[in-house]
Amino acid sequence: MAASTGIALLGAGIFAKEAHLPALAVLGDVAPPLRAVYSRSEKSAHDLAAAAAVALKLSESPSVYHDTGGDASSNLDALLARPDITAVIVVLPITLQPSIVLKALAAGKHVISEKPVAPDVKQGLDLIYTYNQQYKPKGLVWRVAENFEAEPGYRKAGEIVRSGKIGEVKFFKAVVVNHIDKDSKWYKSPWRTIPDYQGGFLLDGGVHTIAALRVMLPHPLTHLSGFASLAKDYLAPHDTIHAIVKAADHFHGTAEFTWASPTKARPQADGFVITGTDGWVAVNMEWAPTPRVIVKVRSLVKVEGKSDEEHEEVLELPSSGVAAELGSFFGTIGGKDDGLGLGDPLKALGDVAFIQAALNSDGQLVDLNKLLQEG
Incomplete structure (x- = not known):
C-alpha cells in the first residue's frame, strides 16, 4: 500500500474490538495502516484506539474522533476530510449504517460496512x-462485510456441492439455536436492547445463516412460507422463525432460527445439511477450542459389480471470515480484485429479504425475487 493510504474504523462496539481488530492484525501489511477510529462516545473511541494500539502493535495509537462535546475538529466530518484516509470500515448500529455509508462515499472514501x-x-x-x-461511476468501492459468506469452510462446502459429489441437490435444512439472556454481552448493547429495526436478533444474526446458504446451495432461494414469534419478551419484536423454502423447481428445505432457547445447553447442533441424490454434506461451526467450520461429506461411490459403497470425508477449516472479507476489500481498492465477488450489496440485500419475508409471511407464500425488486 502507498504511504499516503490509510483506513479508519467507525464504531467501537464488541465486533469492532473482538473481530475487526484481530482480523487486521492477521492481515498485517495486507491492510493499510489504521490511522483513525470513530465512535459517537469519546470514551468508547479512546477505548477502541487503545485496544487497536495493543492488537496491531502500534507505536502510536490511531487518532480519535467522536461526537461528544460538539468539537468540529474531532467529529466524523473531520475524520472523513483527511486525505490520508482512503477507506473506512463501518461497524455501527444497523439503522445508522446507511447514512454513514453515504456520508463516507460522498467524502470520496471506499467503504466496507x-x-x-x-x-x-x-x-x-x-x-x-x-x-x-x-x-460507483467515480471508481469508489462499497462492499458489505458478511463474514459467513467469506468463511473458507462454507465456501468449501459449496465447492463440494457444486462438484456433483453428492449428486443433484434435493433438499436441505438450516438450524440456528441460540440462548440470549439479559447478561449476554450481545444483549447489553443499547441498540440491541431496544431495537428500532425489524426482527431484532433475527435480522442481525439471521442474515449470517442465509449468506452461508447462499454460498453453499447451487441455486438461489426463490420462495418462502413461514411464521415468526416471540418467546422471550426482552427479545422483542421477534426471536424465532420457522420457514419452508424452495429454489424454483430445483429443491426445497427448511430454515429454523431462534435466539430464545431456554437453556444454554442446546438440544440439537446448529448447522446445515444439504442432501442430494448421491449423498449429503453436513456443515457446523464449532467455537471451542478455536472457531472452525466442520464439513462432513457422506457420498455414494459406485463400485463395478457391487452395491454402491458409502464414503465419508471430514474437513476442518479454521474460521477466518472477517480477515477474508477485509483482505478481499483491500485487494480490490488496491487494484487486485480476487474475483470472488464477496460483499456484493445486492446479494447481501437478498439475505435481508429472506428474513423480512419470514417475519411477515404468516404462512403466505412470498416471492423473494419480487420482494427484492420492489421492496
Missing part, C-alpha cells in the same frame, strides 16, 4: 441505487 446492508429491503434498494448512480 457490516451486515446487514440495511434495516429493510426498501432502504437497501435506495442505498444501492444511490451508490450505483452517484459513487
